Structure formats: C-alpha cells, structure tokens
Amino acid sequence: MSNKLINSMGLSQSISHIFAARNILTAKDALSMTEFDLMMLLDVDLDDVRSAVMQISRVVSPPRQTALQLIEDRGRSDHSLGYLPTMLKGLDETLQGMPFGCLTELVGPAGIGKTQFCLKLSLIAALPASAGGLNGHVVYIDTESKFSSRRLIEIGENSFPHIFRVKGMAKEMAGKIYVIHPTTADELIESLQQIKLSLLQHEVKLVVIDSIAALTLRETETNKIGYKQQTLGCPVSYLKSLAELSQVPIVVTNQVRSTRTDDSSFRYTFEGKKFDRPLRKV
Known part of the structure; x- marks a missing residue:
C-alpha cells in the first residue's frame, strides 16, 4: 500500500x-x-x-480490528487451510492434525518418541495424495544426529505397506526428504533462508526441526538462562513468520530436561523456566 x-x-x-x-x-x-x-x-x-x-x-492504513475479530479471522483461516493428518486416530480426532501455516511444538522427555513421530509425519507429507499424503518434499532439520534413514523405511513399511510394497517407492519417498544438520542458530536461519523460495512455491510441504533447543544448548552451557532465551528467540520468531508466509506446517521438538537437586526434588527446565516438584515414592 x-x-x-x-x-x-x-x-x-x-x-x-x-x-x-x-x-x-x-x-x-x-x-x-x-x-x-x-x-x-x-x-x-x-x-x-x-x-x-x-x-x-x-x-x-489497514482497517482497524478488535482482538475478537483477529481471533475469529484466525479460526476461519486455520479451518480453510486445513491440516496435515498424523494418521493416529485419537490424535486426529482431537487435534485434526498439524495445522498449515502454524508452528507446532512437540514437547516431552527424552525417549518418548518425538523423533519417531516426526519421521512418520515426514513420510505422510511425502506420500501421494491418493494415499492421504501431500505429495510434496520435506525439509528435516536434524540438530542432534537422530535422523535414521533405516528407521524411516521401517516406519514406512509398517505404516504404509500397500505403498512401500511397490517397487522403487521406498527410494522415491526417501528422496523427497532433505536432511540438514545445522550446528548453531545462525546456521539454522541460513538454511531456512535457502529453502524459503521452495516453501513459497509450495514444493516443500513440511518442515521439521528436531530439536529446536539443542541448537543453543552447547553455546549456552557456560552462560545464563537469559542468554539462551535470547539466542533461541530469533529462530523461533523467524519460524513462526515463515510458517504464516508459506502456509505450510512447521513442526519443532523440544525436550523437557530434569536434574536431581539436594532437596529431594526434580527440577524441570523448559524454555528457560524452572519448576520444582517433590519426589514421590512408588
């Protein structure tokens, strides 16, 4: 304007x-x-x-809107854009899937299955539309070297046997998933800027970052929590704006970390905030 x-x-x-x-x-x-x-x-x-x-x-000047109007507009927009299904019945019935144009965070302790879930989402986004997928490419940003191509194929064979039995289909699906290994928040931003055009042209249908907090963990081990929040804030803000601009789902994982303290409690740290919970004997 x-x-x-x-x-x-x-x-x-x-x-x-x-x-x-x-x-x-x-x-x-x-x-x-x-x-x-x-x-x-x-x-x-x-x-x-x-x-x-x-x-x-x-x-x-854009027309003035109330907070209520913004909420209602966002609700209509989210509904019209749709969702990437997880193909997990209970989860899809509750959440409908991963919303397009939004940043979705998966949080949980180590070993709970966040990476396995992201691998399956990646396969769903790459699947043909006839099989319920998005028939697109996926950018998988692996910050902790957890990505396993072997596990990816195993999930595909178990979850979508009718697709992966077709000769050459496993190779085709794997070829649609691009894996990037940034080691810092700056490298993450640089990688996202490189794929921005593909996102806007709708060639990439899903972005996964596994995990977002790991990028700054090594850099901030000797610094205060506030520095970690400041370092992490930049890529998170960029991811949110990129999701809204490209209208693709962006999924990030985060880990709840706990350490034992001298006062017999577990201290949970998440996004720079600490929460104490007394131990219970079981």
Whole structure:
C-alpha cells in the first residue's frame, strides 16, 4: 500500500498536481516527510498539507480490528487451510492434525518418541495424495544426529505397506526428504533462508526441526538462562513468520530436561523456566 499512487487517493486535482510537480508520487514519498517539510516543499498552507496527509493515511492504513475479530479471522483461516493428518486416530480426532501455516511444538522427555513421530509425519507429507499424503518434499532439520534413514523405511513399511510394497517407492519417498544438520542458530536461519523460495512455491510441504533447543544448548552451557532465551528467540520468531508466509506446517521438538537437586526434588527446565516438584515414592 505504501507504493499506492497519490493521484488515486481522492485528493483534489490541484493538490495532486502540486505533489506530482514536486515528484512526490506515492504514499511512501509523502508520509516519509514531516508536515512542515511538505508545506515548505509544496508551498501550500499547513492546513492543506494536514488534510492531504490525513487522506493519504486513511487510504493506505489497514482497517482497524478488535482482538475478537483477529481471533475469529484466525479460526476461519486455520479451518480453510486445513491440516496435515498424523494418521493416529485419537490424535486426529482431537487435534485434526498439524495445522498449515502454524508452528507446532512437540514437547516431552527424552525417549518418548518425538523423533519417531516426526519421521512418520515426514513420510505422510511425502506420500501421494491418493494415499492421504501431500505429495510434496520435506525439509528435516536434524540438530542432534537422530535422523535414521533405516528407521524411516521401517516406519514406512509398517505404516504404509500397500505403498512401500511397490517397487522403487521406498527410494522415491526417501528422496523427497532433505536432511540438514545445522550446528548453531545462525546456521539454522541460513538454511531456512535457502529453502524459503521452495516453501513459497509450495514444493516443500513440511518442515521439521528436531530439536529446536539443542541448537543453543552447547553455546549456552557456560552462560545464563537469559542468554539462551535470547539466542533461541530469533529462530523461533523467524519460524513462526515463515510458517504464516508459506502456509505450510512447521513442526519443532523440544525436550523437557530434569536434574536431581539436594532437596529431594526434580527440577524441570523448559524454555528457560524452572519448576520444582517433590519426589514421590512408588
């Protein structure tokens, strides 16, 4: 909207001609200057300048919305965009799947199956549409070297035997999943920027980051928690905006870590916050 031409904003013909004569052609040109500078440049009264600026601002400004309207609009948008099914009946009945255009975080302790779940999601996104998939490519960002191509094929053979029995299908599915191994948050951002065009062109139908917190763990072992939050905040914000822009599901995993303390309690740390819970004998 900032590039909208001034002569199409409903100003009087005389003031439009004055703007054009001074090479102020777009809303951005006019609104980048103070009212006083415009008055001196255009050689018109301050009241005329203020009236013109108000009209230009009114035309290019987005309509005002209440918080309730934003919530309702987001709900309609999410429903229309759809979901990537997990093909787990109970989970799909409850959540419908992984929503398009959103950042979804999977949180749990080590060994609970987060990586296995992400491998299956990757296969579903790569499956043909006739089999309930998205028939697309997947970017799998593996920060802890947990990705296993052998396990990927095993999950495919067990979950989708009718697909993986077809000769060459396992190789085709595996070929649609690109694995990246960034070691820092900066490398993650760089990798995402490299695939941004593929996301916008809808060639990539799913992005997985397993796990998001591991990127900063090594860098912040000797630093305070606040530094970790600051370091992690940048890629998380970028991921959220990228999901909304590309309208593909982005799934990240995070791990709940616990350490035993001297006061006989477990201390759970998640996203920089610590929670104490007394031990219970079982």
